[in-house]
Amino acid sequence: MKLAVFISALLLSLSAAAQTDVDPRTQRRLVVLAPHLVESLFAIGAGDQIIATTDHSDFPAQASSIPRVGNYARLQIEQILALRPDAVVAWRSGNPADDLQRLEKYKINVVYTQADNLQDVASELRMLGKLTGREKQAENIANDYLYRLHALKARYSKAEGVSVFYELWARPLRTVAGNSWLQQQIALCGGDNIYADIEEGYPQVSLENVLDLRPQVIIQPTTHGDNQPETINWQQWPEIPAVNHGFILHPDADKVHRMTTRMLDEIEAMCVQLDKARQFYAQDSDLTQP
Structure with a gap:
């Protein structure tokens, strides 16, 4: 009998010791305010720590069942406060600043993120790994991402240019420029954005000007969501080289617009397609831009 009591006490002691070994960061309850941050947290194995998020957080599939507490324009402050999260993970340029300030006034721990450059995805992963006690997983994924990114840069960024127009939005017609996220992707693949010199990241341009500039490649991203934006039917202008030659x-x-590792799959495919266009136009000088 005494032996049984001793063993029971020993097991309870071992169980308590094991519980003290659990990293408390892995138990943090997080409200995550951007789809790309949700995706990255799932990638490092911390998806089950997300207790609420914002609209359009739909990858991986499990993310679709997470409760929503707002969108890019407005957060539901009362609902967030009621959840009593250990931290709110915010996107500095993608969430309403006034709402984030309100959360801070209520003593909510707001953790800010901001990926401005392609390589910043790795830094963001490492930060999320530290926040959730998953440094090893985050470090491995970040290193793999940087290896692939540098390989693409080494292969394509110094290639001969091919002129590109990126249709970000049709009405009004908007494109990408400056040092914007999408412009960096074009440059990585060795593309020459016809509006790269504009400082504004996402400027409005005229259709007439695009026709005059006659891009060799047109990039027209598609979305798989319910609200498919209206796009331009470029086949109306076969005089544009991109249309005439099928580029x-x-x-x-959903991949190229989000700051995640999944983006590289789509960029790699885009680089290959731009390289095919580059080789095609190089075959005959009459096909190149004047």
């Missing part, structure tokens, strides 16, 4: 690319917007 209209349709990358997955």
Whole structure:
């Protein structure tokens, strides 16, 4: 009998010791305010720590069942407060600043993120790994991402240019420029954006000007969501080289627009397609831009 009591006490002691070894960061309850942050947290194995998120957080599939507490324009402050999260993970340029300030006034721990450059995805992964006690997983994924990114840069960024127009939005017609996220992707593949010199990241342009500039490649991303935006039917202008020679690319917007490792799959495919266009136009100088 005494032996049984001793063994029971020993097991309870071992169980308590094991519980103290659990990293408390892996138990943090998080409200995550951007689809790309949700995706990255799932990638490092911390998806089950997300207790609420915002609209359009739909990858991986499990993310679709997470409760929503707002969108890019407005957060539901009362609902977030009621959840009593250990931290709110915010996207500095993608969430309403006034709402984030309100959360801070209520003593909510707001953790800010901001990926401005392609390589920043790795830094963001490492930060999320530290936040959730998953440094090893995050470090492995970040290193793999940087290896692939540098390989693409080494292969394509110094290649001979091919002129590109990126149709971000049709009405009004908007494109990408400056040092925007999508412009960096074009440059990585060795593309020459016809509006790269504009400082504004996502400027409005005229259709007439695009026709005059006659891009060799048109990038027209597509989305698989319910609200498919209206796009331009470029086949109306066969005089554009991109139309005449069939170089209209349709990358997955959910991949290229989000700051995640999944983006590289689509960029790699885009680089290959731009390289095919580059080789095609190089075959005959009459096909190149004047």
